Amino acid sequence: MIKSILAMALALAVPAAAAEPTQGVSGSEIAIGTYTDLSGVSAMWGVNNSNSWRMVFDQVNADGGINGRKIRYIVEDNQYQVPRSVQAANKLINRDHVFIMVANAGTPMNNAVMPDQIAKGIANIFPLTSARSMYEPLNHLKFGLGSSYYDQVRAGLKYFIGQRGKKRICTMAQDTDFGRDITDGVRDQLKAQDMALTGATLHRPTDTDFSASVARMHDAGCDLLVLGTIVRDSVQIIGAVRKTGWNVDMMGAAAAYDEAVSGVPGEVTDGFYAMTPMLFVAETAxxxxxxxxxxxxxxxxxxxxxxxxxxxxxxxxxxxxxxxxAGKNLTAESFISSLEAIKDYQDIFGSPAISFSPTKHQGSNQSFLCVVKHGRWQPVEAEPLGY
Structure with a gap:
């Protein structure tokens, strides 16, 4: 009995072990990191996207921060290259000790970095890519904001087959993880509609001459080209098609939905379609x-x-x-739980409602079909499409 009482007294006398500190969170600061393209082939995406993240965080700080903490936002240039992304992520995680990583740019870059990042408990939030691997397979530290490239092309292809009578579908895509997401969507939608792919070409992101590939697709008799392209290669393929005088419909995904594509001099890209998770409305708002x-x-x-x-x-x-x-006691777990609790969030741009749950880490799978007219993107349908 005496031994038992003594053991209890000793246990009470020993202070409880201090909780492990949460990386990137102090009493006054939350460190958030991004690697994105600031000087490479997709810099028009990376620069503008990270600018907005910084603008929001600057306003949050100007308003007093979040639950007493200011956000320290660190952005690294990956030049749309995998090795630079690995270097940047290593710096952000191990030197800057970020709490979470947001808006990391590029499908192959995220796929290369995420295994180690997730293993270290650093969440990957709303990367600047619409690849399915950003939220699949389900992992409590992976979240995608809107519809995936896969969702986009399936919805768009369903529309063109059902509403426009397209029968000979071809793909021209980058030979990358991004391009494969596009072609997977096309193949799965065709399979769902008991159809087969008519033709396909692959190219490197740095390729510039598409005359031979366009000729192959022309000879295959394609009546719809689905492009797995970003900005520069979208413009170059469209230009190559126009140069031959071939009047074929072409559709891309959100990576091609950019004013650098719509605004090519001479209205070269007029008639080009793209699927997008949200409509660009700032210009005429x-x-x-x-x-x-x-x-x-x-x-x-x-x-x-x-x-x-x-x-x-x-x-x-x-x-x-x-x-x-997430409250004052900010941890990875409290942040994730708060994100999973967001339901039917409506942004200021009229995008499809964004919702998450413990079993759903993709904000929305709906997207809009748009077309270039007189150098500007215009919606084809008022409502977003699904499949």
Whole structure:
């Protein structure tokens, strides 16, 4: 009995072990990191997107921070290259000790970095890619914001087959993880509709001459080209098609939905279609919130926001909301739980509602079909499409 009482007394006298500190979170700061393309082939995406994340976080800090903490936002240039992304992620995680990583750019880059990143308990939130691997297979540290490339092309292809009578479908895609997501979507939708792929070509992201590939697709008799391309290769393929005088419909995914594609001089890209998880509305906005976003962006960065900037703004707003709801005791677990509790979030741009749950880490799988007319993107259908 005496021994038992003595053991209890000793146990009570020993202080409880201090909880492990959460990386990137102090009493006054939350460190958040991004690696993105600031000087490579997709810099028009990376620069504008990270600008909006910074703008939102700067405003959060100006308003007093989140639950007493200011956000320290660190952005590294990956030049759309895998080795640079690995280097940047290593710095952000091991030297800057970030709490989470957001808006990391590029499908192959995220796929290369994520295994080690996730193993270290650093969440990958709303990367600047719509690849399915950003949220599949389900992992409590992986979240995608909107519809995937796979979702986009399946929905768009279903529309073109059902509404436009397309029968001979071909793909021209990058030979990358990104391009494979596009071709997987095409093949699965064709299989669902008991159809087969008519033709396909693959290219490197740095390729510039597509005359031979276009000739092959022309000879195959394609009546719809689904492009697994970003900006530069989209413009080059469209230009190569136009040069031959071939009047074939072409559709891309969100990676091609950019003013650098729509605004090519001479209206070369007029008639090109793209699927997008949200509509670009800042340029012609009448909504006061969108106008305020555009004005703030112009004031801070000296230029108009593009589509990638809109994505960044929405993503940053959702992250800020989840951080706030996580409360003062911010941990990876409390942040993830708060993010999973977000339901039917509506951004200022009229995008499909964003919702998460413990078993659903993709905000939305709906997307809009748009077409270039007179150098500008215009929606084809008022409502988003699914499959």
């Amino acid at each position: 009448t909504d006061p919130k969108v106008k305020a976003f555009s004005a703030g962006y112009r004031k801070e960065f000296g230029k108009e926001p593009n589509f990638a900037a809109q994505i960044g703004f929405t993503g940053a707003e959702v992250v800020a909301l989840a951080l706030k709801k």
